[in-house]
Amino acid sequence: GAHSTLDDAVRLLSTARSVVVVSGAGISVSAGIPDFRSANGVYQMVEERFNLPDPQALFDIHYFANDPLPFFAFAKNIYPGVFQPTRCHRFIRALEARGRLLRNYTQNIDTLEKVTGIRRKVTCHGSFETASCLACKRTVSCDEIRPQIASGEVPRCGQCEHHLGILKPDIVFFGESLGEGFERHIQRDLPRCDALVVVGSSMRVQPVAAIPAMLP
Template sequence: MLQCFTDCAQNNSSSSNNNSVDKNSKYQEDIEFSKQELNHGIEVLAEKIRNIDDHSIVVLTGAGLSTASGIPDFRTPGKGLFVNGSLEKFNLPDPMAIFDSDYFQTNPEPFFELTRDFVTTGYKPSKAHYFLKLLEKKNKLLRLYTQNIDGLETKSGISKELLVNCHGMYDTAKCQHCKKEYLLPTVIEKLGTDKDVKIPKCDDCGNVIKPDIVMYSDDLPEKYFSCLKDDLKTTPKCQLFICIGTSLSVMPVCRMPYFIPEGATRVLINRERCGVFTHIKSPVREIHEKHKHLDLFLGGKTMTIDQAIEKLAKALGWKSELNALVKKGPIDLLKQSQ
């Protein structure tokens, strides 16, 4: 299924409720740490997870989390969502117009052309997805915020009350006119299997059915703001904030690391340093007068997300439990929706 398409959106202010991009957001690539440095960072993180209170870990995930599942993100060279040439026939004013609400109203076909394969292909959660479920089983997870709409967090078994789909999800849809609701199996059936995708239409009024995902200029779900207030602002319970596979560029979600309570630990598991982690010089940046948080960066060129997760699970003594979850396999969302 489709990833966090808003990684390439246009900018808006930090106070905005919609999924625009922060112009000030930067990321640094081509960083390489020694195995010894990275292993030290893994041990520091493992120790934090062991010793923090129950229900005190907040996780934010982005497109990079699911690349190990075979789903390309927008920045993967030669593998991005727009390199297969299937959209050239539409003469789009801009590739990202596909995810613009106004453009969808006038021409929904490119959106469904791009997304049909993602909703009909049986992508499975990665080890990193199952590790997040393991955090829940260990009573460590307070909340999982995901920018992805691929449903892999749900497939891994994360409880609905702990999951915030910041940009919505493809498992439900509504008619744009009469608001009749549809579930994923019906939407997939309406998309058809012919070479040319069919635009799903409402059975009652014949208007276009739109999946319940957040497009550009749409407001984020109310659950995002209410949980953010509870988890990080009003009575902050977060002691450990982990970002995985995100560019930390999409507003307002990219501002979340700034709301973490003073003294808490912030972690980025990613290929590139980005956001508040842009200038980190080593896997571990200790708390000092300027930086009020212990910051960890795990990844870079040396270690993929799943490799970092495997090492972390081993350091925690959770390797066998993680492998058991992977072996058990995903929840079938199509059956769950019926």
């Protein structure tokens, strides 16, 4: 059943052996990563600057292919390298270090799980960790395109003919399918899970919104 008090949570976690943690944007706000949807958030800033049809166009693969500049203006604000993990990230890592973390399903794209050293993770919406060329599919690390993103340019693939291929960070956009990892892990993990912890997420976005209902 659901546990509502801090004491309940401590009691549950002290006995749980196979914890699934679902984490969302809320756990990274104290790291200084701007909230997408707040009144003065990144969405609003980019939407006003580029006159987007709606904020979600920022993550629409068809809009991106036609005009990638708004997305890269957004990416500059949350690009990995300057942000440090929060207590929440360290808590998830501590669960893992004690052999109690079955999996961390994160909705975040900021790579702070990797910085913290969390290995048993599924990045449900992809992340900035790598970028792939839309034309030739070559993959590069986030460090390789950092200079272009910092200077507000669209990163291009050096191996493509005429260098025309855009290097798009490996974040799942609207209009793109989720990686196979989510389905594969969730089917294996949920029957073994003895505690589900949701932190920093309103659980409104699929696929993680469906996780509680999938518990046996």
